[in-house]
Every structure is written in C-alpha cells, then in structure tokens.
Amino acid sequence: MVSTGADGKIGINFADGTSFNLSSNARMALTEFVYEPNGKSNSSLLSLTKGTFTFVAGNIAKTGDMKVDTPVATMGIRGTTPRIEISDDGAVKFATLIEEGKSKLTKKRGGSTAPEQEIDHKFNLNICRGC
Secondary structure (H helix, E strand, O other): OEEOOOOOOEEEEOOOOOEEEEOOOOEEEEEEEEOOOOOOOOEEEEEEEEEEEEEEOOHHHHHOEEEEEOOOOEEEEOOOOEEEEEOOOOOEEEEEOOOOOOOOEEEOOOOOEEEOOOOOOOOOOOOOOOO
C-alpha cells in the first residue's frame, strides 16, 4: 500500500520500466507484480482508490498482463501513458498523455498517418524513468 498526505507526492520506478507518479492525498495498492525480463507470463495489478496518478507503462504492459483497478472499472494497459484522477466523491477521469519527444501522428500499415486521438494538454506529464 502506498499513500500520500496533503502535501506529499511520490514517484515509483518498477523493475520492468514502469514509472508511476502519485499526487497528494493519493492511495494505491500493488496487489500483484510478476516480472521476468524474458518471460511471457508477466503480470501486475495496481488498485487505485484515491488521488491523481500518471504513469508510463513498462514491459509488463507490452509482454504480459498489466491491469489497473479503479472504483468504476479495471483497465488493461498495453503500453500507453495514462493519467487517472479519482475525486473524493468517487468520480473517475481518464486521459491518455503523450510522452515528451513522441510524435503526435501514428503510422498505420502501408505508410499512411492518422492523427492521434484528441488529448487534454492541460496535464503536465513529468515522469522520470530510472531517476
């Protein structure tokens, strides 16, 4: 269990390369974490109950089964950069963020490009891998 107080925040780096930031007044439980660098049965389950969380998904999301549980849904993460905000009243907001240095266009097979889904740019993603 990880929780932060009114004036706290924390950044966590996991062995698979996942980086997690928790805001003030946040609460997260790491229920499961199985990671072998060359394994195909990697898995993790994070339960978020309160606060704001931003993270960059690591190798478990790409080679295994990464799940994030919230009060309203369980999300399967496959290699993205989400921001999840859980208010005191239980409302949950989810946004997909763009990592610094990443293109805003995604390539499709055949070489064409398509715009990425609309992103709420008011969030400041500042996650450090390997700090």
